Amino acid sequence: MAIxxxxxxxxxxxxxxxxxxxSDPLELILWENIGYLIDDDRRAALFAEFKKSVGLDAGKIAxxxxxxxxxxxxxxxxxxxxxxKRWRDIAxxxxxxxxxxxxxxxxxxxxxxxxxxxxxxxxxxxxSADRIVLFSGxxxxxxxxxxxxxxxxxxxxxxxxxSYAATYKAAVGILQSVANGKSDWLKTAYTALREHGKTLxxxxxxxxxxxxxxxxxxxxxxxxx
Ligand code: SF4
Numbered sequence: 001m002a003i004x005x006x007x008x009x010x011x012x013x014x015x016x017x018x019x020x021x022x023s024d025p026l027e028l029i030l031w032e033n034i035g036y037l038i039d040d041d042r043r044a045a046l047f048a049e050f051k052k053s054v055g056l057d058a059g060k061i062a063x064x065x066x067x068x069x070x071x072x073x074x075x076x077x078x079x080x081x082x083x084x085k086r087w088r089d090i091a092x093x094x095x096x097x098x099x100x101x102x103x104x105x106x107x108x109x110x111x112x113x114x115x116x117x118x119x120x121x122x123x124x125x126x127x128s129a130d131r132i133v134l135f136s137g138x139x140x141x142x143x144x145x146x147x148x149x150x151x152x153x154x155x156x157x158x159x160x161x162x163s164y165a166a167t168y169k170a171a172v173g174i175l176q177s178v179a180n181g182k183s184d185w186l187k188t189a190y191t192a193l194r195e196h197g198k199t200l201x202x203x204x205x206x207x208x209x210x211x212x213x214x215x216x217x218x219x220x221x222x223x224x225x
Contacts, residue, residue: 003157003216005178009185011212012192021187025136026094026102027056029121032128033086035076046076058094058102061087086122093120106138114138127168131190140183142175143190144168147197154201156218 022028034046050056050072054064061069069087073080097117098105106114118129130143144152146164152171153160161167179186200207208214 003155003218005157005175005189006185008155008157008213008216009189009192012196013188015212016192016195019191021135021191023135023137024056024103025106025118025132025138026058026090028132028135029090029102029118029124030056030087032123033083033090033121036078036083038077042076046072058091058100061091062095089122103136106136111139126165130172134183134186134190137183140179140181140186142172142179142186144171144175145190145194145197147195147201148190148193149197150203151193151197151201154206154217154219155213 022031031047035043053068054060069084073083076083094102115129118124118132130141133139133141134143149171152158158171158174161170175189200211
């Protein structure tokens with residue numbers, strides 16, 4: 001019998017700390033690019049600093065002195081110079097291709113063009129584009145982050161395909177059909193599955209004995225990916 005993802009998400013959401021989600025596409029893109037391989041707390045601290053010292057605005061980023069950007073980038077992990085270049089590229093795309101208003105440009109674009117525009121930004125591939133569409137309120141499009149995807153595979157909600165991209169596509173299709181057009185449920189599912197993958201259903205040594213989904217889960221054998 002197929003696992004009921006509505007029950008899964010409801011159980012996990014009860015354990016997920018409430019955080020305020022970003023909902024502006026430029027902010028979501030900057031969030032992705034603010035650091036490299038850093039945890040959420042460090043990412044949030046750097047993002048707050050960027051907001052205070054530079055501003056979450058393409059014009060302000062374009063005008064910011066290099067030294068100010070580099071000083072923040074150096075606290076965000078490897079390759080700070082690359083990060084500064086990416087921030088400049090983000091600002092340039094918004095100014096040159098969206099007349100400074102990314103949210104407005106996306107709202108006026110048909111879905112395919114919207115995704116093409118999003119994928120022009122650094123570090124924005126298919127999953128990030130899905131996430132931005134969903135959390136910016138641009139459409140009820142499912143998205144799942146790598147930790148959440150691992151949870152779905154272990155639960156038996158979707159099968160692991162030959163590539164990450166194919167597994168992701170299958171999982172998104174399943175979430176999409178369960179959500180039935182409800183963006184709020186898709187956002188809750190994204191956040192709750194990700195949190196579960198980071199805390200209990202970790203890549204190695206999942207904490208199955210402490211897991212509220214133990215009785216629902218088809219977790220044997222546990223796969224690492
Ligand atoms: S029972 Fe174990 S493998 Fe299944 S979802 Fe929970 S932690 Fe993950």
